[in-house]
Amino acid sequence: MYRLAGFTGLKAQIFKIAFMSIIDALLIWMFFASMAKEDSSTLSAVIATIFLLTNLVYFAKFTLPLKFLLPGLILLVAFVVVPVVYTVQMSGYQYKTGNEISKTDALPQIQANGLVLDDLAPTFDLVLGKVDGKWAALLTSQIDQSVLLSTEEKSTVLPAGSFTADEFGIARQADGFEPITEDFAANNEESIINLRFPYKDASFISPQGLDIAAVLTQTLVYDKDADTFTDTLNGVLYKDNGRGNYAAESDPSITLTPGWRAWNAFENYTKLFSDPNVRGPFIGVFIWTVSFAVISVMMMFFVGLLLAVILNQKIALRRFYRSILILPYAIPSFMSILIWAGMFNRQFGAINALFGTQIDFFNSPTLAKMVILIVNLWLGFPYFYLISSGALQSIPSELEEAASIDGANGRQIMGKIKLPLILQILSPLLIASFAFNFNNFNIIYLLTGGGPTNVLEGQTAGATDILITYTYKTAFGSQEQNLGLASAISMVIFFIVGSISLWSLRRSKVLETM
Amino acid sequence: MTRNSLKSAKIGSHIFIWVLIVFTLFPIYVVITSSFNPTGSLATSSLIPKIWSLDNYKVLFNNPAVPYLTWVKNSVILAVANAIISVFVGTASAFAFSRMRFKGRKLGLQALLLVQVFPSFLALAAIYVMMERVYTVFPAIGLGSLGGLLLIYLGGSMGVNAWLLKGYIDTIPLELDEAARIDGASSFQVFWIIFFPLAAPVLAVTALLSFIGTFNEFVLASLFLQDVHSRTVAVGLQQFVGQQFGQNWGPFAAGSLLAAIPLVILFLSLQRFIIGGLTQGATKG
Numbered sequence: 031m032y033r034l035a036g037f038t039g040l041k042a043q044i045f046k047i048a049f050m051s052i053i054d055a056l057l058i059w060m061f062f063a064s065m066a067k068e069d070s071s072t073l074s075a076v077i078a079t080i081f082l083l084t085n086l087v088y089f090a091k092f093t094l095p096l097k098f099l100l101p102g103l104i105l106l107v108a109f110v111v112v113p114v115v116y117t118v119q120m121s122g123y124q125y126k127t128g129n130e131i132s133k134t135d136a137l138p139q140i141q142a143n144g145l146v147l148d149d150l151a152p153t154f155d156l157v158l159g160k161v162d163g164k165w166a167a168l169l170t171s172q173i174d175q176s177v178l179l180s181t182e183e184k185s186t187v188l189p190a191g192s193f194t195a196d197e198f199g200i201a202r203q204a205d206g207f208e209p210i211t212e213d214f215a216a217n218n219e220e221s222i223i224n225l226r227f228p229y230k231d232a233s234f235i236s237p238q239g240l241d242i243a244a245v246l247t248q249t250l251v252y253d254k255d256a257d258t259f260t261d262t263l264n265g266v267l268y269k270d271n272g273r274g275n276y277a278a279e280s281d282p283s284i285t286l287t288p289g290w291r292a293w294n295a296f297e298n299y300t301k302l303f304s305d306p307n308v309r310g311p312f313i314g315v316f317i318w319t320v321s322f323a324v325i326s327v328m329m330m331f332f333v334g335l336l337l338a339v340i341l342n343q344k345i346a347l348r349r350f351y352r353s354i355l356i357l358p359y360a361i362p363s364f365m366s367i368l369i370w371a372g373m374f375n376r377q378f379g380a381i382n383a384l385f386g387t388q389i390d391f392f393n394s395p396t397l398a399k400m401v402i403l404i405v406n407l408w409l410g411f412p413y414f415y416l417i418s419s420g421a422l423q424s425i426p427s428e429l430e431e432a433a434s435i436d437g438a439n440g441r442q443i444m445g446k447i448k449l450p451l452i453l454q455i456l457s458p459l460l461i462a463s464f465a466f467n468f469n470n471f472n473i474i475y476l477l478t479g480g481g482p483t484n485v486l487e488g489q490t491a492g493a494t495d496i497l498i499t500y501t502y503k504t505a506f507g508s509q510e511q512n513l514g515l516a517s518a519i520s521m522v523i524f525f526i527v528g529s530i531s532l533w534s535l536r537r538s539k540v541l542e543t544m
Numbered sequence: 545m546t547r548n549s550l551k552s553a554k555i556g557s558h559i560f561i562w563v564l565i566v567f568t569l570f571p572i573y574v575v576i577t578s579s580f581n582p583t584g585s586l587a588t589s590s591l592i593p594k595i596w597s598l599d600n601y602k603v604l605f606n607n608p609a610v611p612y613l614t615w616v617k618n619s620v621i622l623a624v625a626n627a628i629i630s631v632f633v634g635t636a637s638a639f640a641f642s643r644m645r646f647k648g649r650k651l652g653l654q655a656l657l658l659v660q661v662f663p664s665f666l667a668l669a670a671i672y673v674m675m676e677r678v679y680t681v682f683p684a685i686g687l688g689s690l691g692g693l694l695l696i697y698l699g700g701s702m703g704v705n706a707w708l709l710k711g712y713i714d715t716i717p718l719e720l721d722e723a724a725r726i727d728g729a730s731s732f733q734v735f736w737i738i739f740f741p742l743a744a745p746v747l748a749v750t751a752l753l754s755f756i757g758t759f760n761e762f763v764l765a766s767l768f769l770q771d772v773h774s775r776t777v778a779v780g781l782q783q784f785v786g787q788q789f790g791q792n793w794g795p796f797a798a799g800s801l802l803a804a805i806p807l808v809i810l811f812l813s814l815q816r817f818i819i820g821g822l823t824q825g826a827t828k829g
Contacts, residue, residue: 094731098735101637
């Protein structure tokens with residue numbers, strides 16, 4: 031009978047092999063494309079691992095459960111677990127604006143920043159060529175028309191007569207010097223820019239184009255063994271300050287740019303609790319996050335439960351009420367939030383129009399918080415109505431009958447029997463809802479943007495910022511982007527939400543019955 | 545309970561319900577009237593409009609600076625692709641967890657349970673840096689691409705979907721697959737021929753929830769999609785109305801209404817299943 035489904039035997043085999051060939055071809059292509067780029071060894075390794083795992087799992091016989099699990103597993107690991115691990119790693123680095131690249135990438139950039147054009151030295155007319163197959167240059171001084179023949183090892187002054195000059199007095203040919211063609215030059219621009227011909231001491235001649243060269247002085251000299259930079263102009267010594275910058279020995283606040291992302295272990299975490307500039311906003315944001323989540327859940331639950339109790343009775347128009355009151359749950363929430371944001375607008379908003387006022391809701395911390403709670407109630411009460419209603423109906427009616435036979439009135443039945451039962455049934459959902467609101471990015475970001483923020487006083491966090499929007503601002507803010515600190519805050523959120531969820535799971539005993 | 549107090553409780557109930565209904569409908573009323581208010585700005589919008597017109601709707605379709613249809617298309621592509629792929633892959637995982645016994649099953653389930661409580665955007669800084677790297681090698685699945693965003697969404701919805709679906713598959717009686725096995729069916733056949741059709745209603749609901757979730761997603765989409773033509777409805781409308789609340793309010797209201805109506809209809813017509821799915825996943829988890 032299963033043959034009828036058309037997915038057995040030879041057909042299935044052919045389909046499987048065809049499908050796997052496509053996947054394999056794709057992965058192999060991706061692997062080589064990735065290997066061809068610099069700095070993508072991790073990506074290549076990930077692709078290779080996926081390739082090996084897929085083939086092993088789908089062609090070996092002993093891995094039946096994995097055949098079902100692997101696609102989900104790969105997606106989960108690659109796009110959830112890896113970012114989390116990466117967050118842990120990033121939180122241990124000084125990783126922010128000015129400290130974004132690796133130290134190996136930063137060194138040449140610092141050195142390049144330490145190059146100064148030598149005003150006193152002459153500019154040279156340049157003819158590029160090769161001597162014994164190596165880069166060389168015929169350089170004619172624009173001041174006294176003396177001629178240098180330079181290779182990357184040494185420069186020698188050519189006596190008059192040992193070279194051929196054109197009508198402008200620019201040396202064009204010399205013994206053993208073969209000029210390169212224009213095509214060759216055009217194809218090798220990158221290596222030409224990096225050519226350095228010796229001049230004097232710390233100075234060298236560097237091509238500034240294909241036919242002109244100038245003398246540059248390296249004012250910042252790197253000492254590889256000591257890992258220090260010395261400024262040859264004023265003799266200042268710059269040392270690695272262990273925080274991603276070379277800092278002057280005499281005044282540590284003077285640093286060389288760019289910096290690099292340096293390992294600083296727990297510094298981002300200790301900053302959260304000890305650096306007053308970070309701790310102040312962090313604690314404020316933390317308190318508001320918790321109160322926002324707790325108050326929101328309580329308000330939604332209260333309204334939702336009351337509604338469920340009322341609509342569970344046989345009152346007129348019940349179905350009509352119900353379909354209207356779940357509307358907020360059906361409308362995409364980002365839209366509702368933006369609509370509410372417009373309605374609370376000071377000049378144009380419907381709320382001010384309704385009451386004939388000009389209240390600037392989003393400019394007062396207290397009012398902005400109240401607006402957030404009201405809008406969140408609008409968004410959330412239908413969900414709590416639905417789940418409370420479900421819970422109410424799941425309570426056996428015998429309980430109610432037995433209680434009323436024993437002489438309990440309606441209020442007693444509700445307060446002493448139904449409410450405790452409902453709380454027990456719904457507590458995992460209440461906790462889940464708390465966790466959701468703890469990270470309710472949309473309502474804060476779209477309604478108030480975290481504001482009002484007192485920028486004049488240098489505040490980095492707004493009055494209504496919760497931890498997740500604060501993380502976002504820290505990581506992608508307009509002033510400074512501190513990915514390291516943002517990752518550390520992310521880790522704090524992980525820890526809080528994780529412990530609450532674990533605790534809730536332990537309570538509900540789900541873990542034991544799996 | 546006396547007659548009087550019963551009566552006053554009833555009146556109280558009705559007042560409560562009507563206050564809640566006004567509260568619920570007020571923004572909906574405002575957005576509908578604004579969308580037909582021709583001046584297009586909040587400034588002159590009175591609560592009861594005097595003139596009705598379709599000007600705001602025309603802006604959405606005729607103004608090249610507001611590629612509304614492209615935004616809708618992007619949102620729909622992302623939401624549909626995420627719904628279908630994540631439900632398919634999630635069902636396969638859920639099937640293994642529900643019907644097979646293997647080493648690490650319990651640990652895997654516990655990990656799954658824990659993973660699904662974290663929204664995937666929590667690691668946003670890391671995701672950003674990671675996808676920036678991917679972009680330099682594969683622009684089509686890196687930062688700024690719908691493909692890359694889809695991959696992040698897929699990863700993020702794996703935990704929830706697998707967990708919800710496992711709860712449902714657990715309720716399908718074991719006798720069914722035993723009977724099939726006696727007839728000589730392999731695990732793949734049991735999965736494909738027996739479970740998929742049986743689970744179809746739940747798969748549809750999970751897919752729908754996934755669809756709505758993706759449609760609503762804002763954080764990652766706004767971080768990922770910087771170019772005006774690759775935006776989703778959520779990011780597009782937010783950027784559009786955010787530039788000038790007063791100026792763009794009318795077209796924004798029109799755009800919101802148009803995008804919301806199909807979703808609301810879908811939700812209301814399927815509410816019985818959706819709510820069933822919600823409470824089932826909930827009371828089990």
